[in-house]
Amino acid sequence: MYRLLTIDGYARIDLRLTPxxxxxxxxxxxxxxxxxxxxxxxAAAKAGLPYPDLIERIVRLGIRTIRD
Structure with a gap:
């Protein structure tokens, strides 16, 4: 879905699963x-990514995007 919508950077994708x-x-x-x-x-924490690591990832993604 992320690639299909051509989202750049970070995003939250909301999905629902029916019974x-x-x-x-x-x-x-x-x-x-x-x-x-x-x-x-x-959601990141549930996936095993602690908050400080999440923020670091977003910052690094931004830096990489600026360099490219």
Missing amino acids: ENKLYFIEANPNPILADDEDFAL
């Missing part, structure tokens, strides 16, 4: 709130 295991795309948010208690950071 019948059907997956629905809800929205792509290319500018999610980055607070440590908001959905984006909480």
Whole structure:
């Protein structure tokens, strides 16, 4: 979905799974709130990426984008 929508940088992709295991795309948010208690950071933490590492990744992505 990320590549299909040609999103650049970081984004939050919202999906919903029905009881019948059907997956629905809800929205792509290319500018999610980055607070440590908001959905984006909480989802990253659930995936094993602690908040400080998440922020570092975003900063590094921005630096790499500027250099390219």
